[in-house]
Amino acid sequence: MDTPFSLWVYLATTPLTWLTLTIAAWLLAVRIATLAKGHPVVNPVLIAILLVGGLLIATGTSYETYFKGAQFVHFLLGPTTVAIAVPLYRNRAIVRRNLLPMLVALVAGALVAVTSALAIGAVVGLPKDILVALAPKSVTAGVAMAITERLGGAPSVTAILVIATGILGAIIVTPLMNAMRITDYAARGFSVGLASHGIGTARAFHVDPIAGLFAGIAMGLNAIVTSILVPIIVHYCL
Amino acid sequence: MIQAIGILLVCQLAGEIIARGLGLSVPGPVIGLVLLFAGLVVLGARSRSGEARIEGSALDSVSTGLLREFGLFFIPAGAGVIQYLGLVTRYGLGLGLALVVSTVLTLVVTVWVFIGVAKWTRSGRPPEA
Numbered sequence: 001m002d003t004p005f006s007l008w009v010y011l012a013t014t015p016l017t018w019l020t021l022t023i024a025a026w027l028l029a030v031r032i033a034t035l036a037k038g039h040p041v042v043n044p045v046l047i048a049i050l051l052v053g054g055l056l057i058a059t060g061t062s063y064e065t066y067f068k069g070a071q072f073v074h075f076l077l078g079p080t081t082v083a084i085a086v087p088l089y090r091n092r093a094i095v096r097r098n099l100l101p102m103l104v105a106l107v108a109g110a111l112v113a114v115t116s117a118l119a120i121g122a123v124v125g126l127p128k129d130i131l132v133a134l135a136p137k138s139v140t141a142g143v144a145m146a147i148t149e150r151l152g153g154a155p156s157v158t159a160i161l162v163i164a165t166g167i168l169g170a171i172i173v174t175p176l177m178n179a180m181r182i183t184d185y186a187a188r189g190f191s192v193g194l195a196s197h198g199i200g201t202a203r204a205f206h207v208d209p210i211a212g213l214f215a216g217i218a219m220g221l222n223a224i225v226t227s228i229l230v231p232i233i234v235h236y237c238l
Numbered sequence: 239m240i241q242a243i244g245i246l247l248v249c250q251l252a253g254e255i256i257a258r259g260l261g262l263s264v265p266g267p268v269i270g271l272v273l274l275f276a277g278l279v280v281l282g283a284r285s286r287s288g289e290a291r292i293e294g295s296a297l298d299s300v301s302t303g304l305l306r307e308f309g310l311f312f313i314p315a316g317a318g319v320i321q322y323l324g325l326v327t328r329y330g331l332g333l334g335l336a337l338v339v340s341t342v343l344t345l346v347v348t349v350w351v352f353i354g355v356a357k358w359t360r361s362g363r364p365p366e367a
Contacts, residue, residue, distance in 0.1 A: 070314035109348030
């Protein structure tokens with residue numbers, strides 16, 4: 001029989017523990033968000049990250065050990081992005097009707113997302129390598145990391161900034177859009193998907209199915225536009 | 239269900255092959271999304287009703303299920319913040335300011351442009367549902 005210590009040594013290193021704890025943290029976070037009646041500040045992604053991060057620090061577990069288990073969850077980002085094709089197909093009539101507003105808003109939003117972050121970052125005196133990692137913050141993690149890597153920045157820093165941007169957008173969007181009295185859920189969803197990728201999209205799906213669909217489309221389109229824009233802007237501005 | 243997961247994975251894999259094979263900056267899963275959408279359009283065009291039957295299919299329920307838990311899949315990457323606590327304490331304020339202001343500006347500009355162009359394109363046409 002294992003002693004408590006050797007049992008812990010096993011548990012702390014087996015992928016099973018960290019996979020299970022990631023899902024448990026998510027279920028608990030969703031429960032808390034539901035109890036808060038979906039209030040935007042009580043963001044389940046933020047709560048779950050704080051729970052998992054706190055647990056890793058408290059137990060002295062390295063991120064590498066954690067990721068061996070958590071990678072199975074991380075992997076599902078890709079298939080879930082592909083899955084957006086299904087609501088896209090089902091709602092293709094409303095998407096077609098909004099094609100022109102989407103494309104113009106896409107270019108405008110993508111430009112603002114990159115240039116405003118770089119401008120503010122430069123004003124507050126962030127070093128160049130952090131600015132490079134900051135530039136693609138509005139696009140989904142995998143793409144943003146690839147952009148930073150190609151520009152010689154640190155992809156793992158980008159990952160953190162991407163997640164932070166996602167959580168911020170998901171928290172800000174509902175009160176901001178309500179204050180602006182915007183009732184077009186296609187437009188609301190599109191803006192949060194563009195600004196805050198998948199985490200914004202998750203929030204949008206929670207608020208309204210059409211908002212979620214347009215958020216997903218914006219996320220996909222912005223991944224394409226930003227991966228073209230960032231290298232050009234970084235080349236000329238930094 | 240396994241068939242539905244298989245369809246998603248095949249599309250993603252094909253997307254990755256296209257992205258890497260052609261050296262595109264577009265991510266593989268986004269190309270996979272386009273491929274699956276195109277597949278559904280072709281399927282719909284060939285069916286008698288002119289509509290691919292996805293309502294209630296396994297692909298429908300798997301996709302809806304995954305999208306409902308989209309937030310979960312960001313937790314592993316987000317927990318990576320524990321490696322960068324030094325960075326957060328050193329540049330946290332500046333980074334926070336840049337992220338908050340940039341995110342608000344992006345949301346406002348995107349939604350305004352979207353609504354402005356939508357009004358412009360719909361004027362002269364009867365309002366649509």
